[in-house]
Amino acid sequence: MSKTAAELMAELAKNKEYQAMKKAQNERLTDLEKLYADDERELVKELNQAGFAVASVWDFVNSKNDYMGAVPILIKHLKNKHHPKILAGLARSLAVAEFSSNDELWSVLVELYNKAPSDSEIDIPEERGAQEAIAVALESLALSSRTESLKKLIEKNQSGDGIHWLRDKLKELS
Missing domain, CATH: 1.10.287 (Helix Hairpins)
Structure with a gap:
């Protein structure tokens, strides 16, 4: 019953x-x-002081608002130590084609992808997802001028999280 x-x-x-x-x-x-x-307290404080009314970096993800002026702050915080979920939010907030001309952003994300552990290496579920989020950002920012950099990244991280998006992007650009 x-x-x-x-x-x-x-x-x-x-x-x-x-x-x-x-x-x-x-x-x-x-x-x-x-x-x-x-x-993310300091990050949010800096963003608010710069005129971006956010409670979390995740407020930028999929936002229709113009936040080009926040990019230097977001890059600065990509370079700082953050919890993997905040790092994922930073990366996803920067997964915007309009930011693709920023070479510093590309370099920082490549370095982070190379350093970030894949989810299979992380025991704590709440700490997963950063490498995939970085891959999403890299895929959004990839340009034909970055083909060699992208090839090297893929070769070095054959089984990285989100690597399939980067392979697809490389095929698209080649």
Whole structure:
């Protein structure tokens, strides 16, 4: 006999084991939110002072707003030590074709991709995704003038996260 959603929810509300698990999960999420906010506090402060009203670097991802003026701050923070989720947000915020003429950005992202561990090397799920985010940014910024750099990156990172996008981009540019 099947249960209605309301019956299941009532049953779970009475289940002490489920409630304890749910409480622990909520506490973990709260701790992560605090960790991320603490990590990007200085970055957000600098962006706000520069006139960009954001609460997180992730506010730029897929944004329709013009934030070209934030690029120097974002590059500066790519060079700083950040939690992998904040690094991923930085990289994804810079995955914009309009930024492709910025050679410093390209160089910093190539260096970061080479240094970033792939998800298969990371035990903590919340620390995964940075290398793939960097690949997304590199794919967006790749130009025909960067073909050799892209080839070297692919050769060095045959099984890196997001490498398939970079291979596809190389084929497109060649």
